[in-house]
Amino acid sequence: MSDFDFDLFVIGGGSGGVRAARVAAEAGAKVAIAEEYRYGGTCVIRGCVPKKLMVYASKFSEEFHDAEGYGWEVAEPPRFDWLKLQKGIHKELDRLEQIYRRNLANAGARTFDARATVTGPNEVTIDGQSVTAERILVATGARPFIPDIPGKEHALTSNDMFLIEHQPERLAIVGGGYIACEFAGIMNGLGTKVDLFYRSEQILRGFDREVRDHVAHEMEKKGITIHTNCDVEEVERTNEGVKLHLEGDMTMEFDEVLYATGRDPNSYGLGLEALDIELSHNGAIAVNEFSQTSVPSIYAVGDVTDRLALTPVAIREGQAFARTVYHDNPTQPDYDLVPTAVFTQPEIGQVGMTEDQARNTGPIDVYCTTFRSMAHVIAGREERMLMKLIVSRDTDKVLGCHIVGEAAGEMIQMAGVAIKMGATKADFDRTVAVHPTAAEELVTLKKPIR
Structure with missing residues (x-):
């Protein structure tokens, strides 16, 4: 008989945490998992899935044009309804979240809809109540980062883009990574005038140079204005929208500004510092090849470890952890040649x-x-x-x-x-x-x- 309330307590109901909880529970472990927002995490609720649905929606503007070349006559100019798209997206997200919850229940894991914190090597506090666990797994993902500039509170993040009620006519996007460039294409395709601001010489840093140049050229052909070697110093809210104060005393006005300037691991406020768990400069939890922290009973997987921030990788990390600990099959995640x-x-x-x-x-x-x-x-x-x-x-x-x-x-x-x-x-x-x-x-x- 175990001396603990649970064999495993997972904090975070995203892709990595849910996979670990399911695989551990299927092996006979007594598992609990806590999520303070919605099960499914960044990917399902505020990332990959809703973003891909918006990509599909945005491509129709070009497809209507293409259809004419193939002999179709579009009798009236197509019209886009922002709120109808949002409603359809959230209906799908609700469906997916229920699948996550059902799969956890079917595996025998207990779910908590609340924030959990680590209060000891084998203790978690949730809703003011302490429970014990032989092992704790932190899988709390990451959050959008906005630089500390005047007016940062007026900026949207990628999380907000699935919740705003009105489609902006003019949108500034600050950043040059994949999230910034994906939203530039989405909003441009939906009819918004998009300007993208990036402080370096070319977008998509880290990708192949030929690919970067090719994509930037094609984005500009589609009507997106890309400002490279250009940084924003201040965001000012005005009666008409927002005013960006750029380097060199230049200003430009938009309806909204979206910041897509990276993501930071969601590790602060979980109680990890009090246990002397090693964190990097941006809050990433340091782990070994088996996702174990410096406290042997505490593990971490997914974006909170900042190893390779991709949903399928988080799933592999969660599965490798559960196989190692609960299936007596030591497994290391494979980061080589990830498509x-x-x-x-x-x-x-x-x-x-x-x-x-x-x-x-x-x-x-x-x-x-x-x-x-x-x-x-x-x-x-x-x-x-x-x-x-x-x-x-x-x-x-x-x-x-x-x-x-x-x-x-x-x-x-x-x-x-x-x-x-x-x-x-x-x-x-x-x-x-x-x-x-x-x-x-x-x-x-x-x-x-x-």
């Missing part, structure tokens, strides 16, 4: 090294092409796709694959399987093309351009 997609417009899919990273490993060959998709030719749209393979000259292994264009995320999942298995350029070359598709370009790149 990712960015739902910019055009979309990005990538796996493996960028060209600059690959050059540091030895001699490489770069295969790259840009072209207009067949679908866009008759429609009269000038958007171009990009396909890029980076290959080791010594081993012929494909070190990196980068795709920009329609369904890039779908394609990169399959390319990721091949590259994870160690595929060579010869393997790509001897694979018969599927015609006519954009994906066939990946197996028909014959001569390196560099």
Whole structure:
């Protein structure tokens, strides 16, 4: 008989915490999980899922245009209803949250709808009541970060974009990462005039340089104004909206400003500092290869550890923790060759090294092409796709694959399987093309351009 109320207490009902709770409970552990907002976490409630639904909605503006090129007559100008979209999104989020709750209940985990804090190596306090647990797992995710500038309280964050009741006619977006660029495409597609401000020389830092340049060019072709090497010094609320005070004494006015300038781990206020658990400068919880903190009974997974902030990675970390501790199967999360997609417009899919990273490993060959998709030719749209393979000259292994264009995320999942298995350029070359598709370009790149 255990001396504790629970074998495992999970703090945070997002993807990583829910997966850990379910797998542990299915192994026979007595599990509790607490979530102060809504089960599903950032991805389901205020991130990936609602954002992808908004991406779908925003693409119709171009598809109505494309339809005319294919012979369809649109009798009246299409009209967009912001509140109808919001209602549809939240109906879907409600459905998904219920699935999360049902799966936890079916696994035998007990759920708390309240904030929990760690008050000892084996103690959690929730709603003023203390409970004990043999192990505690922190999976509280991350939150949007806004720089400490005058008027920061007037800025929206990505969390707010799924809740605001009125669509802004003019929107400033501050930031150049994937969240900023995704929302720029979404709002532009829905009819908002979008200006994006980024303090560095090009958006999407960390991505392949050729991809960054290509996406920025296509975004500008769609009507998004990108201001690089430009930082905001102050946000001022006015009767008409907000005024941005930019470097060099310049000002610009908008209806709203969205800050997408990164995310910080949600670790503060949980009681971790009192237990001397090591935190990084931004609050990330330090863990070992098995997600264990410096206090042996306390673990952490997901964005709160700031290892690789992706939902599927958080799920893998939660599952690895539960397998290690409750299935007697020591498992480390695998961070090598993780495929990712960015739902910019055009979309990005990538796996493996960028060209600059690959050059540091030895001699490489770069295969790259840009072209207009067949679908866009008759429609009269000038958007171009990009396909890029980076290959080791010594081993012929494909070190990196980068795709920009329609369904890039779908394609990169399959390319990721091949590259994870160690595929060579010869393997790509001897694979018969599927015609006519954009994906066939990946197996028909014959001569390196560099």
